[in-house]
Amino acid sequence: MEDLTSYPLELTGPDIPMVRFLNVRKSYGELIVLDNLNLDISPNEMVTIIGPSGSGKTTVLRMLMTLETIGGGVIYVDGKPLTHMPKNGALVPADARYLRKARSSIGMCFQHFNLFPHMTALQNCMEGPVQVLGLSGREARERAEELLMMVGMIDKKDQHPSRLSGGQQQRVAIARALAMRPKVMLFDEVTSALDPEVIGEVTNVIRDLTTRHSLTMLMVTHQMGFARDISDRVCFFFGGKIEEQDSPDELFSNPKSKRTQQFLSAVKAAD
Amino acid sequence: MQWDWEFTAEILPKMLWATVNTLMAAGIGYVIAAVIGLLFALAQRTPFRSLTFIVREVVEFIRSTPLILQIFFVYYVGPEYGLWLSPWVAGMIAIGLHYAAYLSEVYRGGIESIPKGQWEACTAINLTMAQSYRRIILPQAIPPSIAGMGNYLVSIFKDTPMLSVIGVEELMQAANAVGGQNYRYLEPYTIVGVIFLIISLTAASAIRGFEGWIRRKLGME
Numbered sequence: 118m119e120d121l122t123s124y125p126l127e128l129t130g131p132d133i134p135m136v137r138f139l140n141v142r143k144s145y146g147e148l149i150v151l152d153n154l155n156l157d158i159s160p161n162e163m164v165t166i167i168g169p170s171g172s173g174k175t176t177v178l179r180m181l182m183t184l185e186t187i188g189g190g191v192i193y194v195d196g197k198p199l200t201h202m203p204k205n206g207a208l209v210p211a212d213a214r215y216l217r218k219a220r221s222s223i224g225m226c227f228q229h230f231n232l233f234p235h236m237t238a239l240q241n242c243m244e245g246p247v248q249v250l251g252l253s254g255r256e257a258r259e260r261a262e263e264l265l266m267m268v269g270m271i272d273k274k275d276q277h278p279s280r281l282s283g284g285q286q287q288r289v290a291i292a293r294a295l296a297m298r299p300k301v302m303l304f305d306e307v308t309s310a311l312d313p314e315v316i317g318e319v320t321n322v323i324r325d326l327t328t329r330h331s332l333t334m335l336m337v338t339h340q341m342g343f344a345r346d347i348s349d350r351v352c353f354f355f356g357g358k359i360e361e362q363d364s365p366d367e368l369f370s371n372p373k374s375k376r377t378q379q380f381l382s383a384v385k386a387a388d
Numbered sequence: 389m390q391w392d393w394e395f396t397a398e399i400l401p402k403m404l405w406a407t408v409n410t411l412m413a414a415g416i417g418y419v420i421a422a423v424i425g426l427l428f429a430l431a432q433r434t435p436f437r438s439l440t441f442i443v444r445e446v447v448e449f450i451r452s453t454p455l456i457l458q459i460f461f462v463y464y465v466g467p468e469y470g471l472w473l474s475p476w477v478a479g480m481i482a483i484g485l486h487y488a489a490y491l492s493e494v495y496r497g498g499i500e501s502i503p504k505g506q507w508e509a510c511t512a513i514n515l516t517m518a519q520s521y522r523r524i525i526l527p528q529a530i531p532p533s534i535a536g537m538g539n540y541l542v543s544i545f546k547d548t549p550m551l552s553v554i555g556v557e558e559l560m561q562a563a564n565a566v567g568g569q570n571y572r573y574l575e576p577y578t579i580v581g582v583i584f585l586i587i588s589l590t591a592a593s594a595i596r597g598f599e600g601w602i603r604r605k606l607g608m609e
């Protein structure tokens with residue numbers, strides 16, 4: 118097992134990042150998916166990950182959501198370890214109970230929405246607040262309605278997901294995640310499964326979030342224009358590593374790495 | 389042998405009364421089967437390998453041996469180990485466990501049909517494992533299982549006559565008794581057949597209606 122003694126029990130000092138990936142590794146059998154990833158995300162920062170298929174983008178988000186175990190290294194959220202817990206002055210892999218507490222500051226939206234099909238839009242958004250946060254039905258409803266209003270879905274609140282378009286479902290999914298009041302929101306290709314004409318209604322909601330809420334966001338997308346518009350920073354992933362990261366303007370207009378250049382011109386050619 | 393309407397009228401109340409017992413046996417047996425079957429299904433999904441293994445083997449064993457043997461076993465072998473059970477209790481245990489094994493497979497199929505994304509959404513909003521099952525997974529897994537579960541409800545009902553072998557006073561036992569006393573079997577056995585036919589058909593259509601209703605209620609058609 119990995120020697121974790123050199124990893125701090127918690128992050129201290131000024132400028133504590135909201136999220137820190139510290140030497141994070143992940144492999145499936147022989148396949149190394151993430152190779153010693155180091156990435157800090159500041160509070161309220163919007164970071165976008167781009168890169169070719171299979172470069173490990175989704176894996177980064179899934180590990181942060183604790184859907185995937187970590188292969189090595191430590192992830193910290195808000196200064197505290199997420200994947201590990203302190204025990205007798207050292208870090209050990211987190212148990213289910215610790216994970217449950219630690220992941221409460223993280224929310225995620227998926228490519229295929231994953232709404233609960235047997236619940237209405239409103240019920241989808243109330244489920245977590247009632248069951249997990251212990252809100253009363255009335256409080257949860259108020260919170261859910263406010264968020265459904267924000268994403269423009271209030272008039273469909275009593276519909277089941279099967280009656281909603283993909284764009285509408287994704288907006289409900291965003292409201293459902295926000296209802297848990299996360300500090301960090303993860304978006305994994307949330308527009309990839311959508312028809313082109315409804316992509317805008319989802320990206321507009323996310324754009325709103327960057328201006329109106331104090332949220333740290335980590336997004337994977339194939340929409341370069343959108344990434345350029347709203348990100349504070351863009352990371353280009355290649356082969357489980359950050360090949361290059363920079364401000365969107367710099368990365369898109371003046372990519373330094375050969376691989377970034379190739380990727381961007383390939384994407385442009387496909388558009 | 390001529391059909392005797394007078395005799396029919398005379399034994400009918402007794403037969404109908406026994407029908408109540410048959411329905412009760414099927415109902416109780418089914419509730420036991422439904423609950424234990426769910427436990428069997430969930431036990432096979434825990435991370436505890438040995439528990440999963442044991443439950444798998446038990447389910448396999450029950451499914452591979454005849455119900456009648458299991459009924460005899462509980463009723464006659466139990467006392468040799470100091471476990472004296474009344475015919476009703478022994479019968480309910482045997483038939484409940486037997487169908488629990490079958491129902492657990494139905495549940496398992498239903499649970500496994502739920503996409504992985506639903507579990508991930510549960511984690512993302514931080515539901516516990518128990519909450520995920522109760523609120524998200526089972527409500528989706530059960531509606532598509534209703535047809536399968538309904539078939540076993542009809543089967544358990546049709547298997548209740550086997551309980552007559554250990555003396556549970558159900559419909560078959562009543563027919564045997566009436567027939568033996570009067571040396572006439574045509575009417576009692578025919579009545580048994582007709583009653584089973586009516587109830588089975590009614591139950592089957594009720595189950596179809598119920599399935600549709602649940603699907604509509606959950607907005608899943």
Ligand SMILES: Nc1ncnc2c1ncn2[C@@H]1O[C@H](COP(=O)(O)OP(=O)(O)OP(=O)(O)O)[C@@H](O)[C@H]1O
Pocket residue numbers: 145148150168169170171172173174175176177
């Ligand atoms: N559960 C798994 N088992 C085995 N291999 C996996 C598993 N999940 C992901 N991988 C592999 O890990 C690599 C990275 O996957 P990941 O989903 O992170 O890529 P990605 O950058 O999100 O790609 P895409 O743009 O296609 O979504 C891929 O080669 C993938 O096949």
Ligand SMILES: [Mg+2]
Pocket residue numbers: 174175176306
């Ligand atoms: Mg991906």
